[in-house]
Amino acid sequence: MTLILKIAIALIVILGVVLGAILVPAHLQVRSVDPALPSSEQLESIRSEDGPTSVRYLLSSAQAGKTRSLAHMSFLVEWANGKAFLIDAGMSHKQALEFADLVKTLDSNLQDAKVFGTVVSLMGNDLSRIEGVGFTHLHIDHTEGVKKFCDARGSGAALLQTTSQRDLHNFNTTEGADIVANSCLQNGDLQALSLLEGDNDSNMFESPKFPGLAAVELGGHTPGSTLWVVALADRTLLFSGDITNDKHSLDHDIAKRALYSWMIVPEYIERTAQLRKWLRGLDQSENFSVIVSHDLENAHQHIKEYSSD
Numbered sequence: 001m002t003l004i005l006k007i008a009i010a011l012i013v014i015l016g017v018v019l020g021a022i023l024v025p026a027h028l029q030v031r032s033v034d035p036a037l038p039s040s041e042q043l044e045s046i047r048s049e050d051g052p053t054s055v056r057y058l059l060s061s062a063q064a065g066k067t068r069s070l071a072h073m074s075f076l077v078e079w080a081n082g083k084a085f086l087i088d089a090g091m092s093h094k095q096a097l098e099f100a101d102l103v104k105t106l107d108s109n110l111q112d113a114k115v116f117g118t119v120v121s122l123m124g125n126d127l128s129r130i131e132g133v134g135f136t137h138l139h140i141d142h143t144e145g146v147k148k149f150c151d152a153r154g155s156g157a158a159l160l161q162t163t164s165q166r167d168l169h170n171f172n173t174t175e176g177a178d179i180v181a182n183s184c185l186q187n188g189d190l191q192a193l194s195l196l197e198g199d200n201d202s203n204m205f206e207s208p209k210f211p212g213l214a215a216v217e218l219g220g221h222t223p224g225s226t227l228w229v230v231a232l233a234d235r236t237l238l239f240s241g242d243i244t245n246d247k248h249s250l251d252h253d254i255a256k257r258a259l260y261s262w263m264i265v266p267e268y269i270e271r272t273a274q275l276r277k278w279l280r281g282l283d284q285s286e287n288f289s290v291i292v293s294h295d296l297e298n299a300h301q302h303i304k305e306y307s308s309d
């Protein structure tokens with residue numbers, strides 16, 4: 001055996017060991033989260049007279065693509081008294097451009113990002129109405145905006161988080177988890193769980209401070225992936241995060257690419273398949289609409305865009 005061949009084999013073995021050491025624990029961890037999913041009756045049981053009166057989307061940035069575009073949105077849930085809850089914090093302008101470059105290396109069909117603003121620049125003085133924040137999951141494109149949010153908002157907003165989102169992290173979520181844990185979000189030391197009353201049978205969590213809003217542990221995409229349920233007076237909206245990247249994949253039961261789910265973002269593919277089926281079933285019933293984090297058309301179909309006036 002030549003020296004070069006020996007070196008090549010050694011490098012391949014080292015690469016395999018390193019990949020295995022990172023990927024195997026991440027796959028085992030994400031497979032540890034597969035709680036029973038609530039029924040449609042359980043989802044609707046959170047409806048309250050004091051519940052939210054509207055939900056709007058904030059569009060921070062978008063990358064156009066051949067067949068689909070990739071939008072970055074946050075969702076603002078509002079109550080009659082002016083109180084608001086933010087689902088996902090988006091990114092800063094700089095991070096949005098960097099993230100778009102990264103995504104372009106994975107999908108060459110996507111163009112450069114158009115950045116429309118951040119949660120802070122889009123909301124201005126309205127920011128002080130946000131009394132709580134929750135995340136569909138802790139990837140950086142959903143969490144990094146918390147830094148600027150805190151600079152502008154100061155303390156006073158609560159963090160609602162399931163235990164799996166608080167405690168289970170892999171190489172894709174540790175950075176976002178640190179940002180959230182060290183943020184201004186009240187009990188950002190992750191005691192915010194005391195705001196949530198767990199229902200062991202349904203794995204739904206509510207906060208008395210935010211009637212008509214609930215979190216459901218999903219897993220699948222990340223160990224802490226969470227569904228946010230918003231029960232308006234006449235319909236229930238389900239914010240499914242990145243279980244699929246677009247609504248089309250949910251409607252037509254299309255899995256993500258194997259390379260993505262096995263190597264780039266370690267997913268529990270049987271669980272995401274189960275979740276697609278469950279969400280599609282709910283979406284097909286009259287009372288529910290699923291809204292996928294990165295699909296602007298899907299959001300636009302069901303809710304209005306936020307504007308500060």
Ligand SMILES: [Zn+2]
Nearest residue numbers: 139141242293
């Ligand atoms: Zn995402």
